Amino acid sequence: MDQEVLHTIQVLEDTKRGLLDGDSLKLKELSNETLHSACGIQDSASLTIAVLVYSLSKIIERKDGVKVKDWDLFVKKFNSFLDLAIKALKENRLDRVESYLVMARKSLTGLGSIKHYVQEVLKKASINKAGKIYEHGISLGHTANLLGLTQWELAEYTSQSNAAENTDNITLDVKKRAKMALEFFS
């Protein structure tokens, strides 16, 4: 079996466990791990997993505060979709993997008591992952496309990262660039 597929199966297995244990830190780590695949291979399944798992970690962090009804039932349902996704991965049915992940996401957004909160968390998770992908060297436009976001949503967030401080980001002396701009506009 392909290394990437094996890794994705492991991530989904660990996510199930992390969700059962209510381990938000573990889930955050898994989300970051998945992001490497998402940046290199850019398959939509990896992106969906990265966003979903990060969102779960955030919800678990505040689960008691936001009073989630039927949490245990949700975990059971969510993990059953992950089981199906794992089975589909083992059978190399990638189209089915996608659809089971969509179902898992729907089970999350279907948490009626915290519907708006979940939507907000998913949006923020997408923006957070977009920031990480941009840090990896993918352009802002392509990052926005990958996550279904607009560049308006990413403008502030990307400036919070350290991407601009990386010395490889400096490709021309800033004084020369400023001089060129001023001469051009004069």
Added chain:
Amino acid sequence: MSNKAVVFDSGTLINLSLNGLLYVLEGLKKNFKGKLLITEQVKYEVIDRPMGISKFELGALRVKALLESGVLEMPESTGISSSLISSRTSEFMSVANKVLVFKGQPVQIVSAGEMSCLALSAELTAKGVANIISIDERTTRVLCEEPRNLERILSAKLHQRLQTDISKLKMFSNFKFIRTTELVYSAFKLGLIAIEDKKALEALLYATKFKGSSISFEEIEQLKRM
């Protein structure tokens, strides 16, 4: 036809809009007597798409007003058709998105919006129009100015050396880039900013950084001292 033009990527217009600085474009245009251009792809990202998102609708309307008043113009105003730009955009995208290879697969690094700016700039240059691209995101700029740096950024993040063929990037050389920061710096030096305070320049430079301009704190400090 004007012999100077600025080609705007989405980020610069979004940055200026979020900072309430779109008005400087009108002043700059009068000052340098050139054209301020956007492509169809950038228009979609900055105006058409956010029009349906309540949080960004006002910003999009502000940019739309600039287009309707003629401060911003489409490529057709220079005799270059948007269909030509679309076709050239595909060429640039096709090369850029194959130049870096990770685990045997090309890494998609750029979008049509960014590549459409290169396409328009290349066509303007071919027509003898001096031009610069105003772009805040770093990938396109680094790809054109120092492609090896982009390879290093990606390799470091992916913990694996990427395969690259830089020789494919000849068509990406000879572009000139500025960021919103340098644009606003120029506007300030030309007396086009409506804020009179000794801290104005510093405030402007940082404001552009915090709304998406890919510039380091050290670079801003250098600009402050100029």
